[in-house]
Amino acid sequence: MMVQEPGWEFGLDTGVSTPTLAMSATGSLVTTGSQDLGFNVSSETRCSRQDRVPVSVLGHWGSNRGQRDEHPLLALQHLYQHHLVWSIQGWTRPAPLSFQRNQQCEAQQMRGTSIPAAAAAPQHDDGDDDDAIPATFSRDVPRWFLCLLAHFLSATNTTTTTSSTTTGTSSSTRMDVLWTIPPLLLLLLWSSSTFVFYFKKCFYVAWMMCLAVLAIPLCLLKSGGRDVENMRVIRSLVRHVKHLLGLRFEVSGWEHLQTKGPYVIISNHQSSLDVLGLMEVLPDRCTMIAKKELIYAGTVGITCWLGGIVFINRKKTSDAKSVMAEAAKTMLDDQIRLWVFPEGTRNQRGDLLPFKKGAFHLAVAAQAPIIPIVFSSYSNFYLRKEKQFNSGTIRLKILPKIDTKGMTTEDVASLLDKSFNLMRSAFLEVSDSVPQSNGTRCH
Ligand SMILES: CCCCCCCC/C=C\CCCCCCCC(=O)SCCNC(=O)CCNC(=O)[C@H](O)C(C)(C)COP(=O)(O)OP(=O)(O)OC[C@H]1O[C@@H](n2cnc3c(N)ncnc32)[C@H](O)[C@@H]1OP(=O)(O)O
Numbered sequence: 431m432m433v434q435e436p437g438w439e440f441g442l443d444t445g446v447s448t449p450t451l452a453m454s455a456t457g458s459l460v461t462t463g464s465q466d467l468g469f470n471v472s473s474e475t476r477c478s479r480q481d482r483v484p485v486s487v488l489g490h491w492g493s494n495r496g497q498r499d500e501h502p503l504l505a506l507q508h509l510y511q512h513h514l515v516w517s518i519q520g521w522t523r524p525a526p527l528s529f530q531r532n533q534q535c536e537a538q539q540m541r542g543t544s545i546p547a548a549a550a551a552p553q554h555d556d557g558d559d560d561d562a563i564p565a566t567f568s569r570d571v572p573r574w575f576l577c578l579l580a581h582f583l584s585a586t587n588t589t590t591t592t593s594s595t596t597t598g599t600s601s602s603t604r605m606d607v608l609w610t611i612p613p614l615l616l617l618l619l620w621s622s623s624t625f626v627f628y629f630k631k632c633f634y635v636a637w638m639m640c641l642a643v644l645a646i647p648l649c650l651l652k653s654g655g656r657d658v659e660n661m662r663v664i665r666s667l668v669r670h671v672k673h674l675l676g677l678r679f680e681v682s683g684w685e686h687l688q689t690k691g692p693y694v695i696i697s698n699h700q701s702s703l704d705v706l707g708l709m710e711v712l713p714d715r716c717t718m719i720a721k722k723e724l725i726y727a728g729t730v731g732i733t734c735w736l737g738g739i740v741f742i743n744r745k746k747t748s749d750a751k752s753v754m755a756e757a758a759k760t761m762l763d764d765q766i767r768l769w770v771f772p773e774g775t776r777n778q779r780g781d782l783l784p785f786k787k788g789a790f791h792l793a794v795a796a797q798a799p800i801i802p803i804v805f806s807s808y809s810n811f812y813l814r815k816e817k818q819f820n821s822g823t824i825r826l827k828i829l830p831k832i833d834t835k836g837m838t839t840e841d842v843a844s845l846l847d848k849s850f851n852l853m854r855s856a857f858l859e860v861s862d863s864v865p866q867s868n869g870t871r872c873h
């Protein structure tokens with residue numbers, strides 16, 4: 431195996447009589463920070479017992495040194511946990527990961543390339559905090575995890591080879607494979623935060639779709655069709671989902687929702703997870719304004735329609751305006767409250783987007799008060815880019831109502847500004863005080 435660039439070589443010491451160890455890994459890595467560390471790992475090799483399998487880590491981290499929070503070796507640990515493990519085949523026993531500086535790396539360093547001292551010689555930690563290897567780095571992927579993985583892979587191989595010859599053997603090994611899946615799933619959930627991220631997201635969507643299957647007949651039984659009263663059914667069906675995702679809501683300002691009659695609720699919009707917080711505080715006879723694409727979201731779309739959600743075409747302002755003008759009338763005629771996301775789209779940039787005007791036109795047209803609700807930032811438990819979805823707490827702050835009595839279209843701009851400023855300072859306040867993630871182990 432040729433090591434092509436200055437960088438790192440890490441080895442897997444098998445330590446047992448494993449016939450062959452084949453390994454290949456390719457990938458680039460984005461770690462918990464905001465930047466791609468730019469690691470590329472590429473190796474394909476075969477070796478026998480107690481051999482070290484060299485994997486060259488081609489990196490340009492040296493050139494960006496000082497701009498990053500993470501230690502490059504921590505990034506490698508992430509890589510090992512999340513990607514590399516998958517490409518190991520034919521193992522009978524797991525082996526600890528060990529690091530070794532490669533010759534070229536050393537040569538490069540002699541020539542003066544900036545490679546941190548501790549990174550270049552991890553075995554001799556000099557106690558310097560800046561360059562020291564992070565404590566978590568020493569944690570190996572648990573042996574039993576790798577054993578199970580190896581078992582799973584070998585069972586899969588056996589199934590492939592035996593199925594063509596003996597049907598009996600094949601079905602029993604297939605059972606073997608099936609029995610391996612649940613613990614393997616659990617172990618992956620335990621050991622890989624990226625897996626947890628995708629698993630939770632898929633679970634969320636799938637579970638909501640299933641709940642919607644249940645919601646459709648219940649809504650039809652309750653109201654016989656599209657009606658805002660169906661939101662009660664939807665609310666009670668969605669309430670438990672937060673527990674399944676490990677989320678907790680802390681609501682303050684309940685008293686501000688005790689307003690009688692129609693009003694417009696405005697809130698910030700970070701993700702589809704907002705639905706969980708929304709259902710936490712949703713008052714009676716309240717439905718939402720949503721983009722029209724949501725109606726095509728299968729059973730969820732049908733449920734949204736049954737719940738009386740008002741769909742707008744964001745790309746056609748004139749259409750959206752007339753739908754919202756109609757909604758203002760319905761609000762008064764049917765004593766309905768409407769929830770609008772005035773940012774007009776999802777946003778997880780740690781601040782609010784400038785507000786669209788529709789919600790304020792709506793409130794002025796209906797002469798109904800505005801009740802702002804602020805969701806604290808999700809960034810302490812949910813990071814889309816970094817593939818992190820831990821458990822966490824979300825603060826919901828219900829702000830005092832803003833009256834619109836006597837206002838006209840002329841006042842829309844100042845009403846918008848006032849609401850934006852109030853919500854922005856509340857958002858920064860609740861996001862600051864929100865507890866840090868209490869999530870899974872391996873982050
Ligand atoms: C058990 C079951 C389980 C499963 C079931 C699950 C169920 C789940 C249940 C429930 C989930 C619900 C979750 C829903 C989540 C969905 C969230 C979304 O989809 S967010 C996207 C849609 N929301 C918006 O877009 C906001 C509203 N948008 C607006 O208000 C915009 O203003 C809009 C679209 C109307 C126009 O946007 P512009 O991009 O053109 O920009 P502008 O500056 O605001 O407006 C342009 C001009 O139009 C005027 N204008 C706007 N609205 C007006 C109006 N109503 N009347 C008069 N003029 C208006 C404005 O004054 C402006 O004109 P001048 O610049 O002032 O001259």
Ligand SMILES: CCCCCCCCCCCCCCCC(=O)OC[C@@H](O)COP(=O)(O)O
Binds near residue numbers: 702
């Ligand atoms: C067959 C189609 C499959 C679609 C699966 C949808 C399942 C979704 C389950 C969660 C239900 C929650 C609905 C929340 C909707 C939502 O939050 O949509 C995001 C939009 O506001 C903003 O979208 P955008 O402006 O495009 O970022």
